[in-house]
Amino acid sequence: MTRSLRARLFIGLTAIILLAGCVGGVFAYIWAFDEAIEMQDSILIQLGSLLQNGSVKSEQSLRGVDADAQVDVVELGTAPRGSAEERQLWSFQDGLHLASRQGGSMRVLLRTRPDGSRFAVAQRTAIRDEIARNMALRTLLPIAALIPCLLLVTALVIARSLRPMVRLAEDLDARRADDTTPLPLAGTPSELHAFIASMNGLLERMTLMMDQQRRFVADAAHELRTPITALSLQAENLAPVDLPAEARERLAALSEGMRRTKHLLEQLLALARHEAGPCSEAAVVPLDRTVKDLVADLLPDAARKGIDLGFEMIEPVATRGEPVMIAAMIRNLIDNAVRFTPRGGRVDIGVYREGNDAIIQIEDTGPGIPSGDIDRIFExxxxxxxxxxxxxxLGLSIVKRTVDRLEGSVLLKNISGAEQTGLRATVRLPAADESRV
Ligand SMILES: Nc1ncnc2c1ncn2[C@@H]1O[C@H](COP(=O)(O)OP(=O)(O)OP(=O)(O)O)[C@@H](O)[C@H]1O
Ligand SMILES: [Mg+2]
Known part of the structure; x- marks a missing residue:
């Protein structure tokens, strides 16, 4: 048995429709066939009456009326005579009979005129049956036409009835992985309410679990920061000490490892900070100033790689949010541009206003992001x-979460010019009016 509810409903209803159609068709056929035979009998009787009272005279004129019907009039005279068949006809009483004549079965009507002469009106049963069959078959046409229409309507009704389920699935599919807002009950059929309630219960438990996990990550990162800072200080303190070359090499590796660990902890903390509930310190953040400070911070890194880090355009524009988070977000983008751009490249930054949006655009001359990676790059x-x-x-997930939280957007687009490649990162945030600080 198929697992699809839609297929099951359709197969079941199709079987019912076809069965009803067939049973109805058989009954309609039998009924129409009998009716047609009775009708032909009554035509014979009417013809007999016309011939009896002399309104119609000859066999030929009858033939002229309806050649297909092939009705014969046999004059039998006033006493038995002629062929054996005619004598047999004579032996019948007035009325309708079945007789065999000219090798076939016939329906005959016998009548006696007032002057005592008798006649028979005869019609082949094969022809009568064929006419009746044709008429009966015609009554099947509407049923035959109705069945495909019913199947179509059934398919439409099923599709329509199941649409809320499909919509629910699409709704869930389109969600971000961390979106645990409850599913709405409004506009869904009552049969789905129990299911939706269970799903919402599950989402609630997931929210709790995710909160616990985030708190754990944030706490762990926070707790680890102090000992790592202390260790870094210890390593720094070793710098002026006279050490053998090999020890100095190991010390450098140790310091580098600690620097990386510190970076990981900073990134983890930045990420965990987003999850810690609603914006705590929303303020108007002047983006131009923030970006300038960050560029000044990162200039030494860029200079070391011979990268030309500079502004293409910088306008005073502000947004509303948490200054530390916004700075971490922009820092990550500029840091990526500087880090992934090869020696001697260029990083151009633009900060400007476009309608009601504040835009920060960072363009580099690096290799860009392979198109296959773009979908997962924010994970x-x-x-x-x-x-x-x-x-x-973690850098780009911090960027993504920050812009989502600020109801903005981030777009990464590869630039592929004739002689150079690169990545253009565009962040769009709702602009805040600085005058209303
Ligand atoms: N400007 C860029 N040019 C080319 N590739 C990039 C660029 N920015 C990001 N990427 C690619 O996207 C990946 C993810 O970037 P993301 O900032 O999230 O992490 P990361 O830079 O590797 O680590 P972190 O930011 O914590 O130092 C990078 O490893 C790199 O492969
Ligand atoms: Mg990065």
Whole structure:
């Protein structure tokens, strides 16, 4: 048995429709056939009456009326005479009979005129049956035409009835993985309410579990930050100490490892901060100033790689949100541009206003993101299919969560010009009016 409810309903209803159609058709056929035979009998009787009272005279004129009906009039005279068949006809009483004549079965009507002469009106049963069959078959036409229409209507009704379920599934499919808002009951059929209630219960439990997990990550990152900072300080304190070359090499590796761990903890904390409930310190953040500060911070990194990091366009524009988060978000984008752009490249930054949106655009001359990676690039810990530089894979998830929280958007687009490639990251945030600070 098929698992699809739609297919099951359709097969079941189709079987019922076909069965009803067949049973109805058989009964309609039998009934129409009998009616047609009776009608032909009454035509014979009417003809007999016409011939009896002399309104119609000869056999020929009868033939002229309806050649297909092939009605014969046999004059039998006033006494038995002629062939054996005619004598047999004579032996019948007045009325309708079945007789065999000229090798076939016939329906005959015998009548006696007032002057005593008798005649028979005869018609082949084969012809009568054929006429009746044709008439009966014609009554089947509407039923035959109705069945496909009914099947079509059934399919439409089923599809329509199941649409709320399909819509529910689409709704769930389209959700972000961390979206646990309850499913709405409004507009859904009552049969689905129990299912939706169970789903909402599950979503609620998931929210609780995710909250616990986030709190755990945030707490763990926070707790680890202090010892790592202390360790980094200890390592720094070793710098002025006179050490053998091999020890110095190991110390450098140790410091680098600690720097990376610190970066991971910072990124984890930045990510966990988003989940910690509603915006706590929403303020008007001047984006131009924030970006300028970040660029000043990252200039040494860029200079070390010989990358020309600069502004293409910078306008005073602000948005509303948490300054630390917004700075972490922009920092991650500029950091990516600088890190993934090869030596001697260029990173251009634009900060401007477009209608009611504040735009931050960062364009680099790096390799861009492979098109196969674009769909997953915002997932935490995803570092692309060809991770070249070190990294945690958390940067872009921080960016995505920040813009989602600020009801903005981020778009990553590969630039593929004739002689150079690159990535253009465009962040769009609702602009805030600075005058209303
Ligand atoms: N400007 C860019 N040019 C080319 N590839 C990029 C660019 N920005 C990001 N990517 C790719 O996307 C991946 C994910 O970036 P993301 O910022 O999330 O993590 P990361 O940079 O590896 O780690 P982190 O940001 O924590 O240092 C990167 O590893 C890189 O492969
Ligand atoms: Mg990054």
């Amino acid at each position: 935490p810990f995803f570092r692309g299919s060809r991770p070249s530089e070190e990294g945690t894979g």
